[in-house]
Amino acid sequence: MNRTPPSFARRSAVALGLLMGSGWLAWLVAPALPVRAQSQAAAPLASYQLKAGGLQRSSSFDGVVEAVRQTVLAAQVAGAIVQIDVKVGDRVAKGQVLLRVDARAAQEAAQASEAQAQAARASLQLATRDFERQQQLFKQRYISQAALEQAESQFKATQAQLNAQLAQAGGARTQTHLHVLRSPYEGIVSELPVALGDMALPGRPLLTLYDPSALRVTVHLPQSVVAGLSAKPSFSLDLNGQSGVQPSQVQILPRVDANTHTVQLRLDLPRTGSTGLSQAYAPGLFARVWLSDSGSAPAGQQLLLPRSAVLRRAELQAAYVLNEQGRPLLRQLRLGAAQGEWVEVLSGLSAGERVATDPAAAARVLHSPKP
The missing domain is CATH 2.40.50.100 (RNA polymerase II/Efflux pump adaptor protein, barrel-sandwich hybrid domain)
Incomplete structure (x- = not known):
């Protein structure tokens, strides 16, 4: 059996110690470290520091879409x-x-009324000829004045009966149309x-x-909110996945509900014609109404975040916040109204914190091993 000489073992240990002391062992092991993590740590993430101001104070209220013209037949x-x-x-x-x-009974009644009207026409024709003869006889002094007046009365009575039958027949025909x-x-x-x-x-x-060409959103505002509105408040709508829809007309009804102490607000949707509008909006659809009013609260109390920094996954709204070491941490947010490229942060962030503006790059850094 071969044995390693003691002198060789002592020389190997001394060489290993020299390598460790001189840094050669670290150089040999260095390629095994993740180079990708080192490169990512070297390049800082693009970020934005939160600051207050820029948008007006916004409040949201729940509304519902309804038709301006809806008929129950x-x-x-x-x-x-x-x-x-x-x-x-x-x-x-x-x-x-x-x-x-089913209109069979009404149609038969209309036919009977028409037959009675025809009978009344025939009676009127007979009464008309008899009255004309009585007038000729009266001129020749063959009948008395009383006989002529009786013939005239019979003629007028028959004419009135015909008018009544015609009116009844018209009512029967109208009944069939109902x-x-x-x-x-x-x-x-x-x-x-x-x-x-x-x-x-x-x-x-x-x-x-x-009528799908005329729709509106109805919302009930607390009377305290209505009392604090400025002369020109701004309203926008979020409905059916679309945000920032601007109403064509806003109407605040001059009446307060005695039970709920709310005031009804009506916001007319833009008229785009009857074609295509019903595919996007329909009565009963939920709508969120955003109220922005410069007179209700100072704008300096508001936190603004770029919309590109927001991560949306189904109902989740979050952003990657950078800690003191520059490493991203995912944090859930509650957002408010959006105007252009900015969105209001209602909760989840504080002024002065830095947020990664590229959520995809921040996610890669977060899930990569530490160097």
Whole structure:
């Protein structure tokens, strides 16, 4: 069995000690360290130091989209529903037939009234000829004045009966038209709570229709907020994934609700025509209303952050904050209104802190091993 000479072992130990003392061992091991981490640590991240001011103080309120013109159509007569020509979501034109109610009884009544009117016309023709003959006889002095007046009275009575029959026939024809439900304007069907065979009764809702070209957002503001508004407050809307939507008109109703002590605020959405608008907005949609008012609070109390520094993941809103060593740490934020490239920070950050403006680069540094 081969053995290492003691003199060789002593010489190897001495050589190893010399290498460690001279730094050669560190040079040999250095390539095993992560060069990527060293390069990232050497290059500092682009950052922004938070400061106050720049935007007006903003407050948010919950609102709902509603139609300026929405109609609940109901039947004026009773009968079974025999035809439905639309469904929920259909766009209908003005005057289009929506549904029909069984009108057989009304049609038969209209035919009977028309027959009675024809009989009254025939009686009037007979009374007219008889009155003309009586007038000729009176001129020839064959009848008395009383006989002529009686013939004239019979003629006027028959004429009045004809007028009554004609009016009754017209009412019967109008009754038949009430069994057909038509659209009063161009719109979209939002509700259809009936089906074929259901009984339509006077006043029972059969269909709900709204005009998609005229929508608005309604929100209830506390009366204390309304009392502190300046002459020209600014409003913006966040709805259906779109932020910064500007209303075309703002109306504050001059009435305070006695139960909730709130004032109703109406913000009209921009009119873009009936085509395409309903695909983005519809009645019942949730909307967030942002109120910016320079007179409500000083702008110097507000923290501003570049929108590029915000990390958004589903409902999470966060940013990478740099510590004293320049290493990023992820922190959740609560953000307010955005104007241009800036966004208001409601909570999560303090003035003077530095935030990485490139979240992707900060994430790579955070998950890389320390040098």
